[in-house]
Amino acid sequence: GAVVSQHPSWVICKSGTSVKIECRSLDFQATTMFWYRQFPKQSLMLMATSNEGSKATYEQGVEKDKFLINHASLTLSTLTVTSAHPEDSSFYICSGRDREPYEQYFGPGTRLTVT
Amino acid sequence: GQNIDQPTEMTATEGAIVQINCTYQTSGFNGLFWYQQHAGEAPTFLSYNVLDGLEEKGRFSSFLSRSKGYSYLLLKELQMKDSASYLCAVRDSNYQLIWGAGTKLIIKP
Secondary structure, eight states, rough: OEEEEEEEEEEETTTTOOOOEEEEEEESSOEEEEEEEOTTTTTTTEEEEETTOOEEOTTTTTTTTTTEEEEEETTTTEEEEESSOGGGGEEEEEEESSSTTTTTEEEOOOEEEEE | OOOOOEEEEEETTTTSSSEEEEEOSSOOOOOEEEEETTTOOOOOEEEEEEESSSEEEEEEEEEEEEETTTTEEEEEEEEEEOOEEEEEEEOTTHHHHHHHEEEEEEEEE
């Protein structure tokens, strides 16, 4: 199957700082990227959907000014958590989907801890 | 609204068979997926059903009945490494994945 990488795999930052997470599709063109958040023992929660070259579409309750998503190319999307707070500590997972809408390929996830 | 239901937790014995059910109500249907997720890791793809019937892949099989809005994942010859959460997801008319809350499967020796 196709491969999606995420970087970093884990990060610890101080409250008030910003953190950028990169998501790359390594062997396919991800025309659509999805960003999920998962709190412990809970299911995946879709945060936003982005199409290459377009602004992301955010799910209800997700602050677009806090979670900045950039999908400038077919192989790279970034999520920036601005002014992070401890409640933003979570497991962030991206997934990419190519032009044939068959399957989403997930990255390994990034564990963010805000102290 | 859109809704996917699956049991929260199940327990089974190593070497046995377990069936995890999933019922759904979504706006449109463009396929049903099963994913496996180990603690602290991202989901990995297990199976995809878009037509009624059974899809078999090694020890894992997945069944779909579109008229009943129902699917199950069948795991045979359970191994300890199968202890994980199993996520049912339906792709709706907008090709968005709607996720169930996941079923935590505990395998006992």
